Amino acid sequence: MKVTVDDEKCCAAGTCVMVAPEVFDQREEDGIVILLDPTPAAELHDAVRECVQVCPAGAIQVSEDA
Incomplete structure (x- = not known):
């Protein structure tokens, strides 16, 4: 599996961090x-x-x- 993110689309909901904190984080x-x-x-x-x-x-x- 290869994961990519489009930070231009990101709305900072944080759901990804809650579900998979080993894979995703959020900018402070x-x-x-x-x-x-x-x-x-x-x-x-x-x-x-x-x-x-x-x-x-x-x-x-x-x-x-x-």
Whole structure:
């Protein structure tokens, strides 16, 4: 799995950080997403997929090929 984020789309909701804090964080100054791990371990894949589904801005993308 390869994760990418579009910080231009991010609305700083923070849902991704609550669901997968090992993979996502937020900038202190504005809450915009920070991708901590673009290739998360297999045990985090379900959580990352949930983040894609619940992101209100559609700022998280996943490629299952990697």
